[in-house]
Amino acid sequence: MWIGGALADEIPRDQRRSGYETMRPETRAMQDSDADNPATLWVLDGEALWNKREGAAGKSCADCHAGAAPMKAVAARFPRFDAARATPVDLEQQINICRRDRQNAPPLAAESHDLLALEAFVAKQSRGDTIEPNREPGAKESIEAGRKLFNERRGQLNLSCAQCHDDNWGKSLGGANIPQGHPNGYPLYRLEWQSLGSMGRRLRNCLSGMRAELWPRDAREYVDIEMYLMSRAAGLKMESPAVRP
């Protein structure tokens, strides 16, 4: 227990609920139908980018990965622990690692249309797959670092993620339902953003709400939190690209 302790206990596996379950029926219907889900635009662009030869190597993602089928369940296993680099890597970073090492192409900017599109296309191949705990050697340390950040009070409002997402989920924060805070829909289309957004964007939104200092975009902290969120969501099914209010 950390100083200033919380009542927070992790949500037991059989009580985990996707943010989907508390959405209004219209918003759920939008997610359920590819024709109505605004994220489909990004998925289609992502598919085109997946097949496009890029960079000095003149290779497409599909050239290396033999079509999209091998991407099945991949997003349900990210972030992964990259043993060679001794660091956790999320899907977004993996896409840019492939661009650099395999395509000899410049990285795509964080939150850019093309990066979100590729991510949405890859993640869509995992729809319906169950998130399982990451048992890679090295992942444990990252999960524990994320767990610590999740339970630590931060910012001028002195709140922790756990106080909202473990202790008060299902209640109303100024009229908005507080979800359990699961990562199973990312990247996702938020009606409030009127755009697709990454997990990093969501985390920065919650941190700003706490009046906490944001870490730099590429900081390890975000990936550690994402690692922990995935372990905390084990048992839930992937919904990417989801729709949220």
Next chain:
Amino acid sequence: MNFAAICVTLGLAVAAWPARADGLAPYEIVGDAIPAPLAGALGDAARGRAIVLDRQTGLCLLCHSGPFPEARFQGGLAPDLGGTGSRWSESQLRLRIVDARRLNPDTIMPPYYVVDGLTGVAKSYVGKPILGAAEIEDVVAFLATLKDKSK
């Protein structure tokens, strides 16, 4: 040159300055209350009402609900503010706003008049309490008017 060094140079008696190192007005906690107003004067209930309802300033209705028919989106994490003026004295209300952790270390209610001992505060808020001393007095004055109608 720091503040104390300037005082020494100017020949001022540092001990005569009651200011705290964190720049906040000093206050004394007695039991579960702060008996004396922070800003040296009582606040204004009408200004306090505006602060409580403002989603950028008071933030109260993120968590609390209350008898405010014009506020469409209210919170459900904390007790309804209706009747607080019957449940608590102004002195008790003052401590609950200034630093609710004094009464419940696990509380989710933010400490409104604190600048030290916080982690990872965004740069634009470092060294600033959520509400200033005069604003807290306004909020206290307003909460005191929220009497329980059934009593």
